[in-house]
Amino acid sequence: MTSLLIVLVFGSFSVHSTGASALERLRSEAVAVLTASVATYSSTGTVPTSISLDSKSLPAGLADAARPDTVVTYYDGHNVWAVQGSNGHLLSLAISDEGMRQELGSLFKVLLWGALAVIALASMTGWVAASELTRRIRTAARAARRIGQGELATPIGIAGSDEVATMSIAMEQMASSLATMIERERAQTADAAHELRTPLTALVCSAELLEESRAATLVRSQVKRLRTLIEELLELARLTSAEEAATLTAEDLGSVVARIIAGLPADRSCELRIVDSGRVLVEERRLERVLSNLVLNSHRHGSGPVSVIVEGSVVSVSDQGPGYPEGLLRDGPRRFSSSGKYAGSGLGLVIASHYAQSMSAILTLANPAPQGALSSVALQPSPPLGTDPQGPEPDASDGHPAPRVGLHAG
Numbered sequence: 001m002t003s004l005l006i007v008l009v010f011g012s013f014s015v016h017s018t019g020a021s022a023l024e025r026l027r028s029e030a031v032a033v034l035t036a037s038v039a040t041y042s043s044t045g046t047v048p049t050s051i052s053l054d055s056k057s058l059p060a061g062l063a064d065a066a067r068p069d070t071v072v073t074y075y076d077g078h079n080v081w082a083v084q085g086s087n088g089h090l091l092s093l094a095i096s097d098e099g100m101r102q103e104l105g106s107l108f109k110v111l112l113w114g115a116l117a118v119i120a121l122a123s124m125t126g127w128v129a130a131s132e133l134t135r136r137i138r139t140a141a142r143a144a145r146r147i148g149q150g151e152l153a154t155p156i157g158i159a160g161s162d163e164v165a166t167m168s169i170a171m172e173q174m175a176s177s178l179a180t181m182i183e184r185e186r187a188q189t190a191d192a193a194h195e196l197r198t199p200l201t202a203l204v205c206s207a208e209l210l211e212e213s214r215a216a217t218l219v220r221s222q223v224k225r226l227r228t229l230i231e232e233l234l235e236l237a238r239l240t241s242a243e244e245a246a247t248l249t250a251e252d253l254g255s256v257v258a259r260i261i262a263g264l265p266a267d268r269s270c271e272l273r274i275v276d277s278g279r280v281l282v283e284e285r286r287l288e289r290v291l292s293n294l295v296l297n298s299h300r301h302g303s304g305p306v307s308v309i310v311e312g313s314v315v316s317v318s319d320q321g322p323g324y325p326e327g328l329l330r331d332g333p334r335r336f337s338s339s340g341k342y343a344g345s346g347l348g349l350v351i352a353s354h355y356a357q358s359m360s361a362i363l364t365l366a367n368p369a370p371q372g373a374l375s376s377v378a379l380q381p382s383p384p385l386g387t388d389p390q391g392p393e394p395d396a397s398d399g400h401p402a403p404r405v406g407l408h409a410g
Contacts, residue, residue, distance in 0.1 A: 006118075010111075018107050022100040023075060030082035031071045034093045038071075038086045052092045058083065066090050136164045144171060152179035186237055196230050232347040246358045248281040250382035254310045260288045261308055268295045270306040270317070278312040279382035286355045287377070290363070291317065293348040294375045302373055316376040323367035332365075 037051040047053050059081060065072050068085040075081070079094040136158050143156040152175045158168040200223075207223045210216035254277030261272045291308065294317040298306045302321025309316045328334075333349035349365075356363040356377055364376040 014111060015104060015107060019100070019104055022103055023080070023097070026080040026095055026097060026100060027073045027075075027082075030073055030080050030093055030095050033095075034071050034082040034084055034091065037093070038084050038091055041089075041091060042086055047091070050093060052094075054090050055092045058090075058092055062092075063090055133164065136160075140164060140168050140171065143168075147171065147175045147178075152176070152182070194234070197234075200227055200230055229347070232351060246283045246286055248283055248359060248380075250279055251282050251284070253277050253280045253282070253313060253315060253379065256282060256284050256287060257291065257308060257310050257315050260284070260291050263288070264292060264295065268292060268299060270295050270298075270308050272308050272310075274310045276312050277310055280313045280379040281359070281382055282379055283359060286359055287315075287379075290352045290355045290361075290377055291315065293352040294377075297348050297352075297375075298373065313381045314376055314378045316374060318368070318372055318374045320372045323371060323373045324365055329365060329367065 033050065037048045041047055041051070059074055059076050062072065062074050062081060062083055065074075066083040066085050071082050071084045073080060073082050075097075077097075079096055081092060081094050083090060083092040085091075140156055140158060143154050146154040154175065156168040156172055158165050203223055204227060207216070207220045210219060254274040258272060258274070261270060264270070295306055295308065298317055298319035298321070302319030302323075304320065306317065306319045309318070328349075333353050352375075353363045360380055362378045364378065366374045366376070368374045
Protein backbone atom coordinates (compact mmCIF):
# COMPACT_ATOMS: atom_id res chain seq x y z
CA MET A 1 0.00 0.00 0.00
CA THR A 2 2.84 2.39 0.85
CA SER A 3 4.63 1.57 -2.40
CA LEU A 4 1.45 2.23 -4.40
CA LEU A 5 0.96 5.57 -2.66
CA ILE A 6 4.56 6.59 -3.40
CA VAL A 7 4.15 5.64 -7.06
CA LEU A 8 0.91 7.63 -7.35
CA VAL A 9 2.43 10.73 -5.74
CA PHE A 10 5.59 10.52 -7.87
CA GLY A 11 3.56 9.89 -11.03
CA SER A 12 1.24 12.83 -10.39
CA PHE A 13 4.18 15.13 -9.75
CA SER A 14 6.00 13.93 -12.88
CA VAL A 15 2.95 14.37 -15.13
CA HIS A 16 2.22 17.84 -13.74
CA SER A 17 5.85 18.94 -14.02
CA THR A 18 6.27 17.57 -17.55
CA GLY A 19 2.97 19.13 -18.69
CA ALA A 20 3.91 22.53 -17.31
CA SER A 21 7.33 22.35 -18.94
CA ALA A 22 5.90 21.32 -22.33
CA LEU A 23 3.31 24.10 -22.19
CA GLU A 24 6.01 26.64 -21.40
CA ARG A 25 8.01 25.46 -24.42
CA LEU A 26 4.94 25.90 -26.64
CA ARG A 27 4.44 29.44 -25.30
CA SER A 28 8.12 30.27 -25.95
CA GLU A 29 7.89 28.84 -29.47
CA ALA A 30 4.72 30.85 -30.18
CA VAL A 31 6.28 34.06 -28.86
CA ALA A 32 9.46 33.57 -30.92
CA VAL A 33 7.59 32.83 -34.15
CA LEU A 34 5.14 35.72 -33.69
CA THR A 35 7.91 38.19 -32.78
CA ALA A 36 9.81 37.32 -35.94
CA SER A 37 6.62 37.54 -38.02
CA VAL A 38 5.71 40.96 -36.59
CA ALA A 39 9.19 42.24 -37.45
CA THR A 40 8.84 40.95 -40.99
CA TYR A 41 5.37 42.48 -41.38
CA SER A 42 6.49 45.84 -39.98
CA SER A 43 9.39 46.12 -42.39
CA THR A 44 7.94 44.58 -45.54
CA GLY A 45 4.17 44.65 -45.03
CA THR A 46 4.08 40.97 -45.93
CA VAL A 47 2.22 38.56 -43.62
CA PRO A 48 3.94 35.16 -43.22
CA THR A 49 1.79 32.15 -44.06
CA SER A 50 1.84 30.91 -40.44
CA ILE A 51 0.38 34.19 -39.15
CA SER A 52 -3.24 35.33 -39.22
CA LEU A 53 -4.09 38.98 -39.71
CA ASP A 54 -7.10 40.32 -37.82
CA SER A 55 -8.40 36.74 -37.27
CA LYS A 56 -12.07 36.41 -36.31
CA SER A 57 -11.49 33.06 -34.56
CA LEU A 58 -9.49 34.40 -31.63
CA PRO A 59 -10.62 33.27 -28.17
CA ALA A 60 -12.96 35.68 -26.47
CA GLY A 61 -11.15 38.55 -24.79
CA LEU A 62 -7.77 37.81 -26.35
CA ALA A 63 -8.09 40.60 -28.99
CA ASP A 64 -8.82 43.17 -26.30
CA ALA A 65 -5.73 42.09 -24.37
CA ALA A 66 -3.40 42.54 -27.36
CA ARG A 67 -0.74 45.32 -27.22
CA PRO A 68 1.44 46.78 -30.03
CA ASP A 69 4.68 46.23 -28.17
CA THR A 70 3.93 43.02 -26.25
CA VAL A 71 3.15 39.44 -27.26
CA VAL A 72 0.17 38.07 -25.30
CA THR A 73 -0.23 34.28 -25.06
CA TYR A 74 -3.24 32.19 -24.14
CA TYR A 75 -3.86 28.42 -23.91
CA ASP A 76 -7.43 27.30 -24.56
CA GLY A 77 -6.89 23.60 -23.84
CA HIS A 78 -6.05 22.64 -27.43
CA ASN A 79 -3.91 25.44 -28.84
CA VAL A 80 -1.42 28.00 -27.60
CA TRP A 81 -2.35 31.43 -29.00
CA ALA A 82 0.00 34.37 -29.38
CA VAL A 83 -1.22 37.87 -30.44
CA GLN A 84 0.43 41.29 -30.93
CA GLY A 85 -0.69 44.56 -32.53
CA SER A 86 1.27 46.10 -35.40
CA ASN A 87 0.44 49.05 -37.70
CA GLY A 88 -3.16 49.07 -36.57
CA HIS A 89 -3.64 45.39 -37.23
CA LEU A 90 -3.73 42.33 -34.99
CA LEU A 91 -1.32 39.48 -35.83
CA SER A 92 -2.02 36.11 -34.25
CA LEU A 93 -0.59 32.62 -34.19
CA ALA A 94 -2.04 29.28 -32.95
CA ILE A 95 0.18 26.24 -32.20
CA SER A 96 -1.53 22.87 -31.51
CA ASP A 97 -0.71 21.03 -28.31
CA GLU A 98 -0.75 17.62 -30.05
CA GLY A 99 2.98 17.14 -29.51
CA MET A 100 2.60 17.94 -25.83
CA ARG A 101 -0.26 15.44 -25.52
CA GLN A 102 1.82 12.72 -27.20
CA GLU A 103 4.69 13.45 -24.83
CA LEU A 104 2.41 13.26 -21.81
CA GLY A 105 0.81 10.06 -23.15
CA SER A 106 4.23 8.43 -23.51
CA LEU A 107 5.17 9.56 -20.00
CA PHE A 108 1.90 8.18 -18.61
CA LYS A 109 2.57 4.79 -20.22
CA VAL A 110 6.07 4.71 -18.75
CA LEU A 111 4.73 5.65 -15.34
CA LEU A 112 1.95 3.06 -15.60
CA TRP A 113 4.33 0.24 -16.42
CA GLY A 114 6.69 1.47 -13.75
CA ALA A 115 3.85 1.49 -11.21
CA LEU A 116 2.82 -2.03 -12.19
CA ALA A 117 6.42 -3.19 -11.87
CA VAL A 118 6.78 -1.54 -8.45
CA ILE A 119 3.49 -3.03 -7.28
CA ALA A 120 4.49 -6.48 -8.53
CA LEU A 121 7.92 -6.21 -6.89
CA ALA A 122 6.43 -4.92 -3.65
CA SER A 123 3.82 -7.67 -3.67
CA MET A 124 6.42 -10.34 -4.28
CA THR A 125 8.69 -8.92 -1.60
CA GLY A 126 5.78 -8.72 0.83
CA TRP A 127 4.72 -12.27 0.00
CA VAL A 128 8.24 -13.57 0.56
CA ALA A 129 8.55 -11.68 3.84
CA ALA A 130 5.08 -12.75 5.00
CA SER A 131 5.77 -16.37 4.02
CA GLU A 132 8.99 -16.38 6.00
CA LEU A 133 7.26 -14.81 8.99
CA THR A 134 4.38 -17.28 8.73
CA ARG A 135 6.81 -20.19 8.47
CA ARG A 136 8.66 -19.06 11.58
CA ILE A 137 5.42 -18.58 13.51
CA ARG A 138 4.17 -22.03 12.44
CA THR A 139 7.47 -23.56 13.53
CA ALA A 140 7.09 -21.91 16.93
CA ALA A 141 3.45 -23.03 17.14
CA ARG A 142 4.37 -26.66 16.38
CA ALA A 143 7.07 -26.56 19.03
CA ALA A 144 4.64 -24.98 21.51
CA ARG A 145 2.13 -27.80 20.89
CA ARG A 146 4.82 -30.42 21.48
CA ILE A 147 5.90 -28.66 24.66
CA GLY A 148 2.26 -28.62 25.74
CA GLN A 149 2.13 -32.38 25.18
CA GLY A 150 5.02 -32.86 27.59
CA GLU A 151 8.04 -32.83 25.24
CA LEU A 152 9.78 -30.12 27.22
CA ALA A 153 13.16 -30.58 25.53
CA THR A 154 11.74 -29.70 22.10
CA PRO A 155 14.09 -27.18 20.42
CA ILE A 156 12.36 -24.33 18.61
CA GLY A 157 15.47 -23.28 16.70
CA ILE A 158 14.36 -19.89 15.38
CA ALA A 159 17.35 -17.59 14.92
CA GLY A 160 17.31 -13.84 14.58
CA SER A 161 16.69 -10.74 16.65
CA ASP A 162 13.05 -9.98 15.80
CA GLU A 163 9.97 -10.52 17.94
CA VAL A 164 9.45 -14.12 16.77
CA ALA A 165 13.00 -15.10 17.75
CA THR A 166 12.59 -13.35 21.12
CA MET A 167 9.35 -15.24 21.71
CA SER A 168 11.04 -18.53 20.76
CA ILE A 169 13.89 -17.95 23.19
CA ALA A 170 11.38 -17.16 25.94
CA MET A 171 9.43 -20.34 25.15
CA GLU A 172 12.60 -22.46 25.30
CA GLN A 173 13.53 -20.89 28.63
CA MET A 174 10.02 -21.52 29.94
CA ALA A 175 10.13 -25.16 28.81
CA SER A 176 13.54 -25.62 30.42
CA SER A 177 12.28 -24.13 33.69
CA LEU A 178 9.21 -26.36 33.59
CA ALA A 179 11.34 -29.44 32.94
CA THR A 180 13.54 -28.55 35.90
CA MET A 181 10.53 -28.00 38.16
CA ILE A 182 8.88 -31.26 37.07
CA GLU A 183 12.09 -33.23 37.55
CA ARG A 184 12.54 -31.70 40.99
CA GLU A 185 8.95 -32.63 41.84
CA ARG A 186 9.47 -36.20 40.62
CA ALA A 187 12.63 -36.54 42.64
CA GLN A 188 10.95 -35.17 45.76
CA THR A 189 8.00 -37.55 45.33
CA ALA A 190 10.29 -40.53 44.89
CA ASP A 191 12.49 -39.52 47.83
CA ALA A 192 9.47 -39.00 50.08
CA ALA A 193 8.01 -42.36 49.09
CA HIS A 194 11.34 -44.10 49.74
CA GLU A 195 11.68 -42.41 53.12
CA LEU A 196 8.18 -43.51 54.07
CA ARG A 197 8.73 -47.17 53.27
CA THR A 198 10.72 -47.97 56.41
CA PRO A 199 8.29 -46.49 58.94
CA LEU A 200 5.42 -47.89 56.89
CA THR A 201 6.84 -51.40 57.14
CA ALA A 202 7.04 -51.03 60.91
CA LEU A 203 3.49 -49.68 60.94
CA VAL A 204 2.22 -52.64 58.92
CA CYS A 205 3.89 -55.11 61.29
CA SER A 206 2.50 -53.28 64.32
CA ALA A 207 -0.99 -53.25 62.86
CA GLU A 208 -0.88 -57.00 62.32
CA LEU A 209 -0.05 -57.50 66.01
CA LEU A 210 -3.13 -55.62 67.20
CA GLU A 211 -5.85 -57.66 68.82
CA GLU A 212 -8.92 -58.21 66.73
CA SER A 213 -11.38 -55.37 67.16
CA ARG A 214 -13.26 -52.84 65.12
CA ALA A 215 -10.55 -50.25 65.70
CA ALA A 216 -7.82 -52.75 64.70
CA THR A 217 -9.67 -53.57 61.49
CA LEU A 218 -9.97 -49.86 60.66
CA VAL A 219 -6.26 -49.31 61.38
CA ARG A 220 -5.24 -52.26 59.17
CA SER A 221 -7.50 -50.98 56.37
CA GLN A 222 -5.99 -47.49 56.46
CA VAL A 223 -2.46 -48.83 56.74
CA LYS A 224 -3.09 -51.02 53.70
CA ARG A 225 -4.42 -47.99 51.83
CA LEU A 226 -1.34 -45.97 52.81
CA ARG A 227 0.92 -48.79 51.69
CA THR A 228 -0.83 -48.95 48.32
CA LEU A 229 -0.50 -45.19 47.92
CA ILE A 230 3.25 -45.23 48.61
CA GLU A 231 3.79 -48.16 46.26
CA GLU A 232 1.87 -46.35 43.53
CA LEU A 233 3.90 -43.17 44.08
CA LEU A 234 7.14 -45.13 43.77
CA GLU A 235 5.86 -46.86 40.66
CA LEU A 236 4.78 -43.58 39.10
CA ALA A 237 8.13 -41.96 39.92
CA ARG A 238 9.91 -44.86 38.23
CA LEU A 239 7.65 -44.64 35.19
CA THR A 240 7.98 -40.89 34.68
CA SER A 241 11.73 -40.96 35.09
CA ALA A 242 11.94 -43.24 32.03
CA GLU A 243 14.54 -45.46 33.67
CA GLU A 244 13.16 -48.60 32.03
CA ALA A 245 12.11 -48.95 28.39
CA ALA A 246 9.41 -51.37 27.32
CA THR A 247 10.47 -54.60 25.62
CA LEU A 248 7.81 -55.22 23.01
CA THR A 249 7.24 -58.61 21.41
CA ALA A 250 4.70 -59.78 18.84
CA GLU A 251 1.97 -61.68 20.69
CA ASP A 252 -1.61 -62.80 20.19
CA LEU A 253 -3.62 -60.23 22.15
CA GLY A 254 -6.40 -62.64 23.14
CA SER A 255 -3.94 -65.14 24.62
CA VAL A 256 -2.05 -62.44 26.54
CA VAL A 257 -5.25 -60.95 27.96
CA ALA A 258 -6.57 -64.39 28.92
CA ARG A 259 -3.40 -65.10 30.93
CA ILE A 260 -3.64 -61.70 32.59
CA ILE A 261 -7.30 -62.09 33.56
CA ALA A 262 -6.65 -65.58 34.94
CA GLY A 263 -3.98 -64.17 37.24
CA LEU A 264 -6.00 -61.27 38.67
CA PRO A 265 -6.90 -61.40 42.38
CA ALA A 266 -10.45 -62.13 43.48
CA ASP A 267 -11.30 -58.46 44.06
CA ARG A 268 -10.69 -57.83 40.37
CA SER A 269 -12.83 -60.56 38.84
CA CYS A 270 -14.28 -59.84 35.41
CA GLU A 271 -15.81 -61.46 32.35
CA LEU A 272 -13.52 -61.99 29.35
CA ARG A 273 -14.95 -61.88 25.83
CA ILE A 274 -12.72 -62.30 22.77
CA VAL A 275 -14.47 -61.06 19.63
CA ASP A 276 -11.46 -61.00 17.35
CA SER A 277 -7.86 -61.44 18.45
CA GLY A 278 -5.02 -59.82 16.55
CA ARG A 279 -1.24 -59.93 16.88
CA VAL A 280 0.16 -56.86 18.58
CA LEU A 281 3.39 -55.45 19.96
CA VAL A 282 3.10 -55.74 23.72
CA GLU A 283 4.96 -56.32 26.97
CA GLU A 284 2.74 -58.60 29.01
CA ARG A 285 3.87 -57.24 32.37
CA ARG A 286 2.99 -53.67 31.46
CA LEU A 287 -0.33 -54.62 29.88
CA GLU A 288 -1.14 -56.62 33.03
CA ARG A 289 -0.60 -53.49 35.10
CA VAL A 290 -2.82 -51.44 32.78
CA LEU A 291 -5.69 -53.94 32.78
CA SER A 292 -5.37 -54.61 36.52
CA ASN A 293 -5.72 -50.89 37.28
CA LEU A 294 -8.61 -50.45 34.84
CA VAL A 295 -10.52 -53.45 36.22
CA LEU A 296 -9.92 -52.33 39.80
CA ASN A 297 -11.07 -48.82 38.89
CA SER A 298 -14.32 -50.27 37.44
CA HIS A 299 -14.96 -52.28 40.62
CA ARG A 300 -14.26 -49.31 42.89
CA HIS A 301 -16.06 -46.55 41.06
CA GLY A 302 -18.55 -48.41 38.86
CA SER A 303 -20.74 -51.46 39.29
CA GLY A 304 -20.83 -54.95 37.86
CA PRO A 305 -20.59 -56.79 35.77
CA VAL A 306 -17.10 -55.73 34.67
CA SER A 307 -16.22 -56.98 31.19
CA VAL A 308 -12.92 -57.21 29.32
CA ILE A 309 -13.36 -57.34 25.55
CA VAL A 310 -10.70 -58.07 22.92
CA GLU A 311 -11.34 -56.81 19.38
CA GLY A 312 -8.44 -56.96 16.98
CA SER A 313 -5.62 -54.87 18.50
CA VAL A 314 -7.88 -53.17 21.08
CA VAL A 315 -8.69 -54.42 24.58
CA SER A 316 -11.49 -52.67 26.48
CA VAL A 317 -12.75 -52.68 30.08
CA SER A 318 -16.37 -51.70 30.71
CA ASP A 319 -18.75 -51.54 33.66
CA GLN A 320 -22.35 -50.54 34.33
CA GLY A 321 -21.68 -47.73 36.80
CA PRO A 322 -22.31 -43.98 36.53
CA GLY A 323 -19.38 -43.47 34.15
CA TYR A 324 -16.38 -41.23 34.33
CA PRO A 325 -16.81 -37.72 35.80
CA GLU A 326 -16.95 -34.89 33.28
CA GLY A 327 -13.80 -33.35 34.74
CA LEU A 328 -11.85 -36.56 34.15
CA LEU A 329 -13.07 -36.81 30.55
CA ARG A 330 -12.20 -33.14 30.01
CA ASP A 331 -8.79 -32.98 31.70
CA GLY A 332 -7.61 -36.60 31.63
CA PRO A 333 -6.24 -38.66 34.55
CA ARG A 334 -4.65 -36.52 37.25
CA ARG A 335 -2.81 -37.37 40.43
CA PHE A 336 -4.79 -37.24 43.67
CA SER A 337 -8.03 -36.59 41.83
CA SER A 338 -10.63 -39.23 42.52
CA SER A 339 -14.39 -39.52 42.81
CA GLY A 340 -16.95 -42.25 43.25
CA LYS A 341 -18.02 -44.57 46.01
CA TYR A 342 -14.40 -45.43 46.87
CA ALA A 343 -12.06 -42.61 47.90
CA GLY A 344 -8.78 -43.31 46.14
CA SER A 345 -5.70 -41.35 45.15
CA GLY A 346 -6.47 -41.20 41.44
CA LEU A 347 -3.05 -42.67 40.67
CA GLY A 348 -4.39 -45.89 39.13
CA LEU A 349 -5.49 -44.29 35.85
CA VAL A 350 -2.37 -42.12 35.75
CA ILE A 351 -0.16 -45.20 36.07
CA ALA A 352 -2.22 -47.06 33.47
CA SER A 353 -1.88 -44.20 31.00
CA HIS A 354 1.91 -44.06 31.50
CA TYR A 355 2.25 -47.82 31.00
CA ALA A 356 0.14 -47.59 27.84
CA GLN A 357 2.30 -44.75 26.56
CA SER A 358 5.48 -46.70 27.22
CA MET A 359 4.17 -49.36 24.78
CA SER A 360 3.15 -46.68 22.22
CA ALA A 361 -0.47 -47.61 22.92
CA ILE A 362 -3.38 -45.18 23.24
CA LEU A 363 -5.66 -45.24 26.28
CA THR A 364 -9.16 -43.90 25.59
CA LEU A 365 -11.75 -43.08 28.26
CA ALA A 366 -15.43 -42.74 27.38
CA ASN A 367 -18.96 -42.91 28.76
CA PRO A 368 -20.96 -45.03 26.28
CA ALA A 369 -24.74 -44.86 26.21
CA PRO A 370 -26.85 -45.57 28.16
CA GLN A 371 -24.53 -45.90 31.19
CA GLY A 372 -21.19 -47.15 32.42
CA ALA A 373 -17.54 -46.36 31.79
CA LEU A 374 -15.45 -47.69 28.93
CA SER A 375 -11.64 -47.77 28.93
CA SER A 376 -9.95 -48.90 25.72
CA VAL A 377 -6.29 -49.62 25.06
CA ALA A 378 -5.31 -49.59 21.36
CA LEU A 379 -2.00 -51.40 20.90
CA GLN A 380 0.29 -51.38 17.89
CA PRO A 381 -0.50 -54.15 15.40
CA SER A 382 2.40 -56.52 14.88
CA PRO A 383 4.42 -55.63 11.74
CA PRO A 384 4.90 -58.21 8.98
CA LEU A 385 7.60 -60.81 9.38
CA GLY A 386 11.09 -59.54 8.63
CA THR A 387 10.59 -56.08 10.14
CA ASP A 388 11.66 -54.78 13.52
CA PRO A 389 9.34 -56.37 16.12
CA GLN A 390 10.09 -53.56 18.54
CA GLY A 391 8.22 -51.07 16.37
CA PRO A 392 8.88 -47.35 16.66
CA GLU A 393 10.45 -46.06 19.81
CA PRO A 394 8.15 -44.06 22.09
CA ASP A 395 8.75 -40.35 21.69
CA ALA A 396 10.66 -39.31 24.79
CA SER A 397 12.64 -36.32 23.70
CA ASP A 398 12.60 -34.92 27.21
CA GLY A 399 13.10 -38.26 28.90
CA HIS A 400 9.53 -38.20 30.21
CA PRO A 401 6.94 -39.07 27.55
CA ALA A 402 3.51 -37.62 28.15
CA PRO A 403 0.75 -40.25 28.14
CA ARG A 404 -1.54 -40.26 25.17
CA VAL A 405 -5.10 -40.43 26.42
CA GLY A 406 -8.16 -40.01 24.25
CA LEU A 407 -11.20 -38.60 26.02
CA HIS A 408 -14.79 -38.99 24.85
CA ALA A 409 -17.99 -38.07 26.58
CA GLY A 410 -20.04 -40.62 24.76
